[in-house]
Amino acid sequence: MQSAYNTQKRSAFLDVYRGSAVLLMMIFHFCWDLRDFDFLTFSIHDPFWVYFRKVILLLFLSAVGWSSYLAHISMKQKKAPFWRRDAKLFCSAAGISLVTYLAVPDQWIYFGILHFIFIASLITRPFAGWPIVSALIGASIVFLYQLTHWLHFPNAFAMITQYISLPSRTLDIVFPFPWLGVVLIGPIIGHLRWHQWSLPNNLLTSILAYMGRHALPFYLLHQLVLYSLVALSKIIATSLL
Template identity: 35%
Template sequence: MSASTESRIGRIELIDLTRGLALVAMAIYHFTWDLEFFGYLQAGITGQGPLKWFARSIASSFLILVGISLILAHHRGIRWRAYLRRITVVAVAAAAITVATYFFTPDTYVFFGILHHIAVASLLALIFLQWPAGALVAIAALWFIIGGQYEPPAFSDPALLWAGLSPVLPRSNDYVPLFPWFGMVLLGMALAKASLRSGVVETLAQRSTREIPGARGLRFIGRHSLITYLVHQPVLIAIVFVFSLVFPAPEVSPETQFMESCARSCSEQSGAEYCTAFCSCAVETLSADGLFESVYKGEITQESDPRVAAVSQQCSFEAGANGN
């Protein structure tokens, strides 16, 4: 693509629209999280099954778009003033999220969420800015492999949890560590590189999305993605909170919530009969051993506490024996 063409690109409507769609999807997911938090949905439902994969697909789309935008904005040379202004704003917003969630949900506060990742990824991406698309894809593949296979115990240190290599998953309402997620940014960079080389970017820059229903609104929030991200969740929480004052969620015992969450998680790998037996055994044994409350609150897990691991093994054996 020629320099004269590049100077005419400006904003690509389809990218703004796609980013807007991702923000809408994110708001839908966060609304379900709010409903769960206030007791209107079963405990743990947003962290398992379809909603878990929905959340991951949203995070993936954002990070791919980050990679695309970095290349389109800086592939002919880093525009330092715009780059530094943007990364500073994102870093400050990430810090604000950490502070707010630390006071709102201290046990699961956000210490390295999507904004933290974008800030760090924007710095790390500078290393790969001039790499060809094929090399970026190869590095992304390696990044995913390391993130999925390499879990040295040393990375369980709280100071290193941002890396994503800990064998024990930390408790956080939004956790998007460097491994494997930076691989998505690299894929976005590779896609943008290939699109520039093939002329796809030039074609998209000339294409209007105005005939698409709702495109104007989606493009608007896509152009103002950071403020939309920061504002939408407090607004949604406020709405659900006010609703809960008028129509409170039904009271559900911790044991029932644990059973429902356990059964949902178990059913992804085993049959209903086995899961019912396993989860019932887990509740009874954990309660008898005085561990239930700590497990329910997420203070200990089978990965972090050998007593919980022993209960899991015992109940797995008993459920299997009963199934036979």
């Protein structure tokens, strides 16, 4: 999600790729808000919504590994530190935890997408310079998760919430597997130079690229705007009945 690369010329393709994930995330949360205010009726456990969320995670997390590869190349050339990027992501994740704890203490986010991206970025960084090795490890994690039960740990969540004072329900949680594998596959996308692919210059790509360049602010602020709009619509609709 974070813009983890800083080259002289940004990759429009990677920005649009990440911006597409931001757009899908906003659609997902907008539908969630409509459901909360009874404008829509659906179960979040329906296969459509389960896979919709997986597509969003796939795009975001592969972009994390991809941009880690570009950051490795850029930082090796410029000798610039990673700590500013890490600090921004850490503070954003901590801010999400604090805000949700104050707003919904029984469902606050203690390990959501930003928390996972922060940890996964640290884990992936040593492998960014060896994209083929990273991809092999990542693919192994994904295949082991899909084909066996070795990485499922079905009782881990219950055990953690039993021994640590955390709510048994949370607004967002990302388990390490198989998603760490997706992040580790990301560097091979950079190694294959996908970021050099050209795109048509039109309004849609411009909007998506802008959203991709500012993915973190969009993530932090979009629900405040969407939820407020849906809540206001509910108040207006109720008053007109």
